[in-house]
Amino acid sequence: MDTLLQQLINGLTLGAVYALVALGYTMVYGIIGLINFAHGEVVMIGTMVAFTVIVSLASSGMSPLLILGVGLLVSVVVCMVLGWALERVAYRPLRHAPRLTPLITAIGMSIVLQNVAMIIWGRNYITFPPMINKQIYEIGGASFTNVQVAIVSLAALVMLGLIYLVHRTRIGMAMRATAQNPHVASLMGVDINRVIAMAFIIGSALGAVAGCMVGSYYEIAHYQMGFMLGLKAFTAAVLGGIGNLAGAMAGGLLLGLIEALGAGYIGDLTGDFLGSHYQDIFAFIVLIIVLMFRPSGLFGERTGDRA
Amino acid sequence: MNGRIRSSVSVSWQRHWLGLLLLAVVLLAVPFVAALGGQAWVRIANFAILYMFLALGLNIVVGYAGLLDLGYVAFYAVGAYTYALLASPHFGIHLPFWVILPLGAGLACVFGVLLGAPTLKLRGDYLAIVTLGFGEIVRIFMNNLNAPINVTNGAQGITLIDPIRIGDFSFAQTSTFLGVTLSGPQKYYFLLVALALLVIVVNIRLQDSRIGRAWQAIREDEVAAKACGINTRNIKLLAFAMGASFGGIAGGIFSAMQGFVSPESFSLMESITILAMVVLGGMGHIPGVILGAVLLTGLPEALRYGIEPLQRALFGRMIIDPESLRMLVFGLALVLVMRFRPAGLWPSSQRRRELAESAD
Numbered sequence: 001m002d003t004l005l006q007q008l009i010n011g012l013t014l015g016a017v018y019a020l021v022a023l024g025y026t027m028v029y030g031i032i033g034l035i036n037f038a039h040g041e042v043v044m045i046g047t048m049v050a051f052t053v054i055v056s057l058a059s060s061g062m063s064p065l066l067i068l069g070v071g072l073l074v075s076v077v078v079c080m081v082l083g084w085a086l087e088r089v090a091y092r093p094l095r096h097a098p099r100l101t102p103l104i105t106a107i108g109m110s111i112v113l114q115n116v117a118m119i120i121w122g123r124n125y126i127t128f129p130p131m132i133n134k135q136i137y138e139i140g141g142a143s144f145t146n147v148q149v150a151i152v153s154l155a156a157l158v159m160l161g162l163i164y165l166v167h168r169t170r171i172g173m174a175m176r177a178t179a180q181n182p183h184v185a186s187l188m189g190v191d192i193n194r195v196i197a198m199a200f201i202i203g204s205a206l207g208a209v210a211g212c213m214v215g216s217y218y219e220i221a222h223y224q225m226g227f228m229l230g231l232k233a234f235t236a237a238v239l240g241g242i243g244n245l246a247g248a249m250a251g252g253l254l255l256g257l258i259e260a261l262g263a264g265y266i267g268d269l270t271g272d273f274l275g276s277h278y279q280d281i282f283a284f285i286v287l288i289i290v291l292m293f294r295p296s297g298l299f300g301e302r303t304g305d306r307a
Numbered sequence: 308m309n310g311r312i313r314s315s316v317s318v319s320w321q322r323h324w325l326g327l328l329l330l331a332v333v334l335l336a337v338p339f340v341a342a343l344g345g346q347a348w349v350r351i352a353n354f355a356i357l358y359m360f361l362a363l364g365l366n367i368v369v370g371y372a373g374l375l376d377l378g379y380v381a382f383y384a385v386g387a388y389t390y391a392l393l394a395s396p397h398f399g400i401h402l403p404f405w406v407i408l409p410l411g412a413g414l415a416c417v418f419g420v421l422l423g424a425p426t427l428k429l430r431g432d433y434l435a436i437v438t439l440g441f442g443e444i445v446r447i448f449m450n451n452l453n454a455p456i457n458v459t460n461g462a463q464g465i466t467l468i469d470p471i472r473i474g475d476f477s478f479a480q481t482s483t484f485l486g487v488t489l490s491g492p493q494k495y496y497f498l499l500v501a502l503a504l505l506v507i508v509v510n511i512r513l514q515d516s517r518i519g520r521a522w523q524a525i526r527e528d529e530v531a532a533k534a535c536g537i538n539t540r541n542i543k544l545l546a547f548a549m550g551a552s553f554g555g556i557a558g559g560i561f562s563a564m565q566g567f568v569s570p571e572s573f574s575l576m577e578s579i580t581i582l583a584m585v586v587l588g589g590m591g592h593i594p595g596v597i598l599g600a601v602l603l604t605g606l607p608e609a610l611r612y613g614i615e616p617l618q619r620a621l622f623g624r625m626i627i628d629p630e631s632l633r634m635l636v637f638g639l640a641l642v643l644v645m646r647f648r649p650a651g652l653w654p655s656s657q658r659r660r661e662l663a664e665s666a667d
Contacts, residue, residue: 035432090642097649099431100375104586107579108641115635119627231439231575238436281447284440288425291437295428 002141007264013148015256016155020210021233022248024203030179030243031199037106040230041113046211047221050075064131076208083204117223128219151213241300338493349492351608356499359600362584364553370591372546373526375435378442382551384573386411386558391568394469404471408559415555416548423547449570464569471563589651
């Protein structure tokens with residue numbers, strides 16, 4: 001019982017992070033129908049920037065919470081600029097190119113970003129300085145920390161903000177219109193280029209927040225960390241039905257829970273034949289099974305025969 | 308229609324025989340010219356051909372049938388591990404290569420169908436992510452199948468794999484024929500060229516065959532293809548199976564040539580590189596794919612040897628870690644090529660026409 005509760009708590013934390021990253025994929029996909037393969041790298045840059053800010057402010061005597069806030073803010077701003085630049089360089093010139101072309105430019109950009117990060121931050125793992133005094137709470141035999149509480153509540157807050165933005169503001173309305181039909185939206189006076197750029201910028205901001213969360217949760221960062229994280233988050237987005245905001249949130253949470261539970265129970269289930277280092281395959285196995293029965297994800301619309 | 312195509316083929320053969328002769332001379336000369344710069348360059352040439360092999364296999368799946376496969380390296384891994392397990396001291400089995408290579412190809416083919424069958428209903432990006440997941444699953448298993456029964460030896464990989472041997476003639480040693488001394492890599496080069504020519508012929512023959520045209524019909528419009536009486540299920544599975552078997556053969560040769568395999572060689576990055584070769588060269592166009600494979604294998608290697616002296620010449624010392632700078636330039640090159648030639652460096656004329664039309 002306590003394992004179950006413990007894994008649920010861990011899964012929720014992980015799922016909140018996946019959900020935020022998945023939103024970045026799904027927003028871009030919903031509007032222009034492209035996989036932004038470099039998004040994981042944006043998240044990584046977010047973590048790294050936050051790390052640099054926190055380390056350089058650590059000895060300034062500011063309050064730790066303020067330092068964390070500044071780190072988060074700087075990393076969000078840097079990632080927004082990065083997301084905007086990414087769209088300008090790798091996507092906008094290729095909007096009418098064959099579908100696979102922007103995929104390759106995105107892969108090219110993610111190689112570039114990874115190596116830039118390696119040149120700046122080195123090829124070793126970097127450790128986050130502990131800024132918050134970790135407090136451990138116990139509940140029913142399971143434990144969780146104040147960091148986990150902060151991650152989950154911040155993620156919930158950010159997601160509520162996003163829902164508000166998409167459903168209650170003018171730019172959100174423009175986004176939904178563009179997602180429906182870019183051509184008609186542009187005839188109604190929507191500036192398509194601006195909307196697409198906004199999708200990248202907002203997605204990257206969410207990615208930066210997620211990056212800071214990963215950094216403070218695991219307390220380490222690495223220039224290759226964006227890759228697997230991006231992959232999992234993308235899986236989450238597809239699981240929920242790519243292009244669907246609620247789907248990305250649900251898919252992220254679900255994936256986090258599945259992974260945590262899978263890692264906790266795989267040994268018991270298989271009589272210790274498979275150990276918890278198989279954690280990474282759960283995401284993919286669940287994905288394959290879900291897509292076999294619901295080919296457009298859990299909440300995806302059936303798009304008919306648009307290939 | 309058919310007659311016109313056939314006669315244009317024969318005309319082009321006549322027109323190009325000089326070019327083909329030249330190509331043959333170049334192909335013969337490559338290992339000897341490359342050896343002047345050291346055996347390492349011969350190995351690079353070998354890898355270029357091996358990647359060409361893989362890219363042509365992937366081209367069947369992605370270029371012809373239009374099924375975006377991001378886990379292609381899984382089949383390469385299956386072939387490589389089949390060879391490694393059946394021809395190394397790891398299990399003490401030493402089967403000859405002409406048994407293992409077809410076996411590896413067959414096994415990869417089975418995996419291809421295993422991947423293809425559950426994904427038949429999926430389209431576009433959904434298919435991409437599932438194939439990607441499949442590739443990762445295979446890699447994770449190879450990485451972890453060392454306990455409780457040691458099958459793959461985990462992350463350490465399998466060493467001391469037998470080279471390809473025909474009777475007493477081993478491809479790993481230097482030997483002399485008719486007064487010409489050939490090193491191990493040079494011998495593999497000729498083996499690879501022979502196999503590559505075979506693969507190219509198979510690809511060309513497939514392209515305009517009934518199956519090839521069915522693939523292209525599915526790529527352009529699956530529903531219409533189905534309405535025309537194409538059994539889309541079988542034809543799609545065939546594309547996966549064919550592409551996978553090419554990957555399996557390439558994997559077996561890779562194992563024999565390297566003498567060592569580990570899960571590290573079969574990462575997602577490898578799948579992506581092979582896909583980049585196909586797309587960058589010109590999807591669905593055989594010469595384009597070959598060009599893409601040669602360029603993307605050659606460029607990082609050329610950069611490896613070029614960047615260090617260049618930095619020293621410019622700044623007098625090493626400023627940036629050459630390994631990361633090399634990958635940086637590689638990434639930038641991918642972006643720039645696709646930016647200015649969205650259909651690839653050498654697209655087929657048909658594809659170029661389609662693009663010109665859609666741009667209007």
